[in-house]
Amino acid sequence: MWVYQKKLQFPVNIKRKDLRMAKNLITQLGGPNGELGAALRYLSQRYSMPDNKGKALLTDIGTEELGHAEMISTMIYQLTKGATVNEMKEAGLDSLYTEHAFGIYPTDANGIPFSASTFAVTGDPLADLAEDMAAEQKARATYENLINLTNDPDLLAVLSFLRQREVVHYQRFKELFDEYVEKGLQ
Amino acid sequence: MNNVNNTYYQNYSNVNDITNIKNEESLQKNLTSITEGFRRGNIFANLYWPYKKQTYNFVPSNNRQKLLLDIMENSFYAHELNLYLDNFPNDREKIEFFNKYNKKAETLIIEYNQKYEPLTLSGNELKELPWAWEDSPWPWEGV
Numbered sequence: 001m002w003v004y005q006k007k008l009q010f011p012v013n014i015k016r017k018d019l020r021m022a023k024n025l026i027t028q029l030g031g032p033n034g035e036l037g038a039a040l041r042y043l044s045q046r047y048s049m050p051d052n053k054g055k056a057l058l059t060d061i062g063t064e065e066l067g068h069a070e071m072i073s074t075m076i077y078q079l080t081k082g083a084t085v086n087e088m089k090e091a092g093l094d095s096l097y098t099e100h101a102f103g104i105y106p107t108d109a110n111g112i113p114f115s116a117s118t119f120a121v122t123g124d125p126l127a128d129l130a131e132d133m134a135a136e137q138k139a140r141a142t143y144e145n146l147i148n149l150t151n152d153p154d155l156l157a158v159l160s161f162l163r164q165r166e167v168v169h170y171q172r173f174k175e176l177f178d179e180y181v182e183k184g185l186q
Numbered sequence: 187m188n189n190v191n192n193t194y195y196q197n198y199s200n201v202n203d204i205t206n207i208k209n210e211e212s213l214q215k216n217l218t219s220i221t222e223g224f225r226r227g228n229i230f231a232n233l234y235w236p237y238k239k240q241t242y243n244f245v246p247s248n249n250r251q252k253l254l255l256d257i258m259e260n261s262f263y264a265h266e267l268n269l270y271l272d273n274f275p276n277d278r279e280k281i282e283f284f285n286k287y288n289k290k291a292e293t294l295i296i297e298y299n300q301k302y303e304p305l306t307l308s309g310n311e312l313k314e315l316p317w318a319w320e321d322s323p324w325p326w327e328g329v
Contacts, residue, residue, distance in 0.1 A: 005295075006305045008325045009265075010227070010258065011244060057272040064265065074326035144237055157242035164227030167235045168269070175273045 002063070009067045010161045014078040014154045019091035021150055022079035023109060028146070028162075029072045030106025030114035033138040035162075039065035041119035041135060045128045050185045054125060057176055058132075061169050068162060073104050075158060125185065129177040136170035220287070224259040229266040250302050257298060257305070260291035 028034045042062030049055045080102060088097045096111060106114035119135070122128055143163035147156060179185075216231055223229030225241040246252035267284040271277065299310045303322030312318045 003306070003308060006303075006319075006322065006325060007254065007258065009262065010224070011255065012326070013328055053272060053275070057269065060265075060269055060272055064269075070325065077326045078328075147238060153242060156239070157244075160237070160239075160242070161225075161227035163237060164235070168228050168230070168233055168266070171233050172269050172273055179273075 002066075008071055008074060009064070010071065010158060012071055012074045012078065012158050014075060014152070016152055016154065017081065017083060017087075018079050018150070018152065018155075019083055019087060019093055021146075021152075021155065022076045023091070023093055023096065024146060024149055025072060025079070026076055026104075026107055027109040028139070028142060029069060029076065029104070031108030031112075031142075032118040033135065033142045034106070034108070034114070034118075035065050035068040035072055035139075036106050036114055037116075037118045038062075038135060038139065039069060040116065041121075042132065044119075044121045045132070048121070048123045048125065048128070050125050050180070054129075054176060054180075057172060061172065064165070064169075068165070069106075071158060071162065075155065076104050079155075125180055126177065129173050129180070132173045133170055133177065136166045136173065140166035140170070217283075220259045220263045223266065224262045229263055230270075250298075253294060253298050253301070257291055257294045260287050260294060264288040264291055 029036055031037075039062050042058040042065065046055050046058035046062065049058060083102070085097060088094055099105070099111075108114075120128070120131055122131075140163055143159050143166065147159050147163070150156060150159075217223070218226065218229050218231055218234075220229075222241075225243070226234060226236075228234050244255055246255055264284055264287040267280050267287065271280055271284060274280070295305050296309065298305055304310045304312060304318055307319060
């Protein structure tokens with residue numbers, strides 16, 4: 001089971017409303033390389049890991065990703081806070097407003113709802129870990145695109161932190177992958 | 187693309203120039219200080235891979251924010267060691283470090299629970315009315 005702590009992993013305090021960035025950023029909640037998919041990918045794959053090391057790593061990284069989904073949702077909440085219907089319209093978010101008003105719903109940047117088809121569980125630890133390594137690199141690349149789209153330091157601090165987490169997670173998955181190859185574990 | 191990659195790897199190898207290593211952590215040359223590691227999102231100097239400007243300062247505006255930031259920094263340090271130890275379970279020095287920062291984070295959380303509002307329900311006795319768990323700010327609303 002999980003226990004909730006009423007805090008974020010890293011501070012999110014965005015003071016400037018930016019509806020366009022909210023629309024772009026939502027893909028890191030519900031898009032193909034997003035944090036929700038990352039959490040579900042690792043927490044689903046862990047059952048077929050061949051040893052306790054793999055079960056521990058996927059559990060612990062999957063748990064961190066749940067915290068990242070909360071951070072992305074927080075950013076979107078703060079980026080859209082106090083927006084009027086007219087502002088939503090002007091920013092091209094009227095279709096989003098129609099479906100969800102000011103609620104936060106996991107979609108990609110084009111409004112396509114989150115889907116478990118964005119990740120795989122093959123039951124083969126090498127195949128799963130290879131996917132996890134790719135997923136971390138794709139998420140890193142997406143964070144760089146988002147960093148290129150804003151100058152707001154409040155936003156950049158969090159995006160940079162989250163991007164760097166992809167770098168560390170990639171390294172941990174690679175270490176495990178290499179060890180399993182060496183041991184011939186499958 | 188080549189230019190982008192060159193920039194990455196250049197930064198990657200120059201990383202020690204901007205590492206702020208404090209006394210005790212200097213025993214562990216590979217580890218940053220807790221504050222630096224937290225700002226970077228990575229406590230391992232040899233794994234740090236920056237993109238553009240990567241670190242930002244936080245200036246807490248009151249004691250509550252300062253304590254919360256301390257909790258986040260210590261928790262993050264322990265979490266990073268947790269992931270490392272999952273892969274390298276026989277590193278005694280890192281286990282000692284994990285215990286130290288994990289304990290520190292727990293102590294600070296209890297202090298925060300007592301001084302301000304509950305961050306956790308476990309190990310936290312709620313005596314006041316109304317029920318303090320719902321009567322305190324949620325993380326997305328800022329503290």
